[in-house]
Amino acid sequence: MAREKKSMIGFDPLAWLDDSSDSKSAPEDNKETPAAAKKKPAEKQKKDTANMIMVLGHSIDETALLKGYGLATDVLEETVVDFYDELFTRYPAVKPLFENTEEKAQAGKLAAALKLLVDNLHNEDALKATLTVMGERHQGYGALPDHYPVVAELLIASFKKIIGRSWTKAISAAWMELLVAGAETMCAAYKDEIVEVESVEPEIQETESVETLVDSGHPVLHLNSIQDISKSQALKHDMLALINDNDEIDIHASEVERIDGSALQLLCALFNYAHQNNLVINWINPSDILKESAQILGMQQILELQ
Ligand code: HEM
The missing domain is CATH 3.30.750.24 (STAS domain)
Known part of the structure; x- marks a missing residue:
């Protein structure tokens, strides 16, 4: 639909991260002269160093990702509630997809999904295989490719809202990258739409x-x-x-x-x-x-x- 096009299609999931953020976590950004480091306040010097890894073709700051995971696991229930509130308020059209969903069970499912992603960061074959099966299931739930950036953005925004300042922009960027990578693999498992159209x-x-x-x-x-x-x-x-x-x-x-x-x-x-x-x-x-x-x-x- 045209409205969805405006809000979803062509949506850049990273656009809302501003340039001044600490999300610029490429290794180059962490290279600094000893003199420059000396001038920085102690807190800045303690900042975690980015450790870039490749996951499903995406470059991700593993340090930020794991830090975010540690923070996220403590607040899953509140996050799920906030996430569904936002999702259904802003995109009521997706509500029917969740008509059989028990919100309370979702915290456990979200925990399992995050754990699966994190546990398999270095095991791409296992990650791909699981995401492929999940993608097939999601096609059955009626999840459209255009929904993925929205879900990723709202989930990360909920974590940020609930966790507060410790959830940094570097963490948001790392999680957005991983969710986009996961979404790509899930959507690649969708049955070719051309086949459906033909039928x-x-x-x-x-x-x-x-x-x-x-x-x-x-x-x-x-x-x-x-x-x-x-x-x-x-x-x-x-x-x-x-x-x-x-x-x-x-x-x-x-x-x-x-x-x-x-x-x-x-x-x-x-x-x-x-x-x-x-x-x-x-x-x-x-x-x-x-x-x-x-x-x-x-x-x-x-x-x-x-
Ligand atoms: C990277 C993105 C996503 C991940 C990792 C993810 C993960 C999961 C997991 C682990 C489940 C539990 C059941 C299962 O594994 O099949 C689930 C269920 C579900 N997901 Fe997703 N999901 C993602 C994106 C989406 C999107 C974009 C939608 C569409 C709006 C969606 C809609 C659903 C629905 C309707 C269910 C069934 C809920 C129920 O158990 O009743 N998901 N998802």
């Missing part, structure tokens, strides 16, 4: 949902009776076609008998986009099932289905 394409012909006629004169997005993940690609295709050229559209939804989280998530993205871009969306006879499903997932407000 869905005939369906686009059969279940064509965009109509340009209607009483109101606006183009119509026609939701299918079963609107699930198998039709999400087609739905996204139709939504993109509609928003490019129109100021007002109708969604015909009287026939919806079943709609899953992936379809609702797409619709939320459409409404968020509409909100930001003055696109008017009119529901035409939304079915009770659609309204109930949106209500169960807490999306009725975003979808203006109250």
Whole structure:
């Protein structure tokens, strides 16, 4: 969706680290003349020396990374709570992915994920193998490649918020680099989207949902009776076609008998986009099932289905 494009696609996960930060932890930065070192306050001289290692093709300051790990393991529960709060407030469209998630169990899962990354920093084969399996699972959860930078940024921001000043910019930079490296390997395990598109394409012909006629004169997005993940690609295709050229559209939804989280998530993205871009969306006879499903997932407000 266009809105996601603005906030996610093209997102530079490191952009928020400013130039003046101590995140410039390349070994060169730590080279200094003895005279220069003498002039520095004692605290500066005690600063940990960066130890750059290569992990999955990324250069990472291991010293900062391990220091961050030590700090993070003490505050996992608070961090998870803060992280989910921020994630769902800022990106409500991802909430359905976590509909079966017990927040309390997530601290343990986060602990396991961080430990796995840290334990295998020097064992790239094991790291790759585990991340590949995790990537396959995440594709099944509905996690999109565009979600990864957002999750990485918010997780690191939560650690920073909770830990405070001891969580330095060098630590943020090291963790961002590791999470980006991990995300790349996880996403590389995703099944080729082209295969999915090809398998869905005939369906686009059969279940064509965009109509340009209607009483109101606006183009119509026609939701299918079963609107699930198998039709999400087609739905996204139709939504993109509609928003490019129109100021007002109708969604015909009287026939919806079943709609899953992936379809609702797409619709939320459409409404968020509409909100930001003055696109008017009119529901035409939304079915009770659609309204109930949106209500169960807490999306009725975003979808203006109250
Ligand atoms: C480097 C990035 C990430 C790491 C290391 C990671 C790690 C994990 C781990 C260890 C689990 C536990 C279950 C499993 O291993 O399959 C998990 C579950 C999950 N993750 Fe991630 N994740 C990452 C990114 C994401 C992203 C970007 C999303 C999408 C918003 C996401 C959504 C989920 C969901 C929906 C679950 C299932 C939660 C449940 O157990 O109910 N993850 N993740």
